[in-house]
Amino acid sequence: MKNKSGRFINLEEYVSINGIKQFLFHRGTSDDNPVLLFLHGGPGSVESLFTQAFQEKWEEIYTVIHWDQRGAGKTLMKNLNALPTMDLMLQDLFEIIRYLKKKYNKNKVVLLGHSWGSVLGSVFIKKYPEEVAYYIGVGQVVNMLENERVGYNKVKQLMEQEGDKKSIKQLESIGEYPGEKIVFNKEFSHKISRIRKLQGKYNLSAKIDLSFWKTVFKSPIFKFSDLIAFMKMFKANKEIFNFLGDFNLDNELAGYKVPIYYILGENDWQVPYTIAQKYFEKIDAPNKEISIIPDAGHMAMMDQPDLFFDALLKINNVEMKNH
Incomplete structure (x- = not known):
């Protein structure tokens, strides 16, 4: 049926x-x-x-x-x-x-x-x-460590190509990333979410935006x-x-x-x-x-x-x- x-x-x-x-x-x-x-x-x-x-x-x-x-x-x-x-x-x-x-x-x-x-x-x-x-x-x-290194370098490269000084400044303010070893503490979680935001600006990562939430709210479950x-x-x-x-x-x-x-x-x-x-x-x-x-x-x-x-x-x- x-x-x-x-x-x-x-x-x-x-x-x-x-x-x-x-x-x-x-x-x-x-x-x-x-x-x-x-x-x-x-x-x-x-x-x-x-x-x-x-x-x-x-x-x-x-x-x-x-x-x-x-x-x-x-x-x-x-x-x-x-x-x-x-x-x-x-x-x-x-x-x-x-x-x-x-x-x-x-x-x-x-x-x-x-x-x-x-x-x-x-x-x-x-x-x-x-x-x-x-x-x-x-x-x-x-x-995971290589992921973050490669993703960081990619967004930095695109920012430099675009001459996007504001974003470069934001990236630099995050400090060393991802470091020698990933430890998911509060500090690293804060860094990763800032990186994702900057990657999102260049369409390099998934965006949690309005259309994301619209899809969620429309779900039958x-x-x-x-x-x-x-x-x-x-x-x-x-x-x-x-x-x-x-x-x-x-x-x-x-x-x-x-x-x-x-x-x-x-x-x-x-x-x-x-x-x-x-x-x-x-x-x-x-x-x-x-x-x-x-x-x-x-x-x-x-x-x-x-x-x-x-x-x-x-x-x-x-x-x-x-x-």
Whole structure:
């Protein structure tokens, strides 16, 4: 039976996962489609509220599941004291995949990780490759320290080209950035938000502006408590930010047992696509493909929804052929 949204699958639910109730949002057109689990960014910044901005076409080829992670969104508001560590996150993800496989009668799921979600996804597929059909990295993080160095140098270069003395002055007033090691304390969080603002001015990073909030408020699943969760994001994810500060995929072998696909925005200098592109060349996997989307930044699926979908469709077709 179809529902108001006209989607065969349209479900919001809280599921008992790893000792707490966690929020899942399912959308799709057929039980036969592969199940794609979307790992949001942040840490702590849910993307279940943005589905209507990019996902409609995806639902023709995948059953798309958004999970508000521990320490984020609706899951955080239900469990204010159940805060994430990397071990808990990996266990949560493992149990959610098990739950989805059973619910949709699948052997494996497709994992799509965006930004911080690409960190969680990359670590997970190394640990549990047998659970995942293939992995899609979007705004793929490889090395957090390198990210910030490259992104800083890019915005500085553009300011100098433009002769934008005011912005250069603002950049210089931040002081040394990012330093030798990233420690997500108050001082660094303040610096990073100032850097993002300046990068935003040059369309190098995702903007939290009026259109961002309009999309949030229009979401069919939006509640005002989601805003409270957004404000609690940094405090709730302290442990995860510490993990992220030291994260570097180059510290281990780039061998994977599942096919790897990257979809990167050519204007993404928040998580510079050039770093992921370089790492991609080293990857050894059963299959691998990279798509670089023109005129798209860190939120590539929202910046260029049609081109992003074309990249997804291509991946889906390759995987269908291979199986």
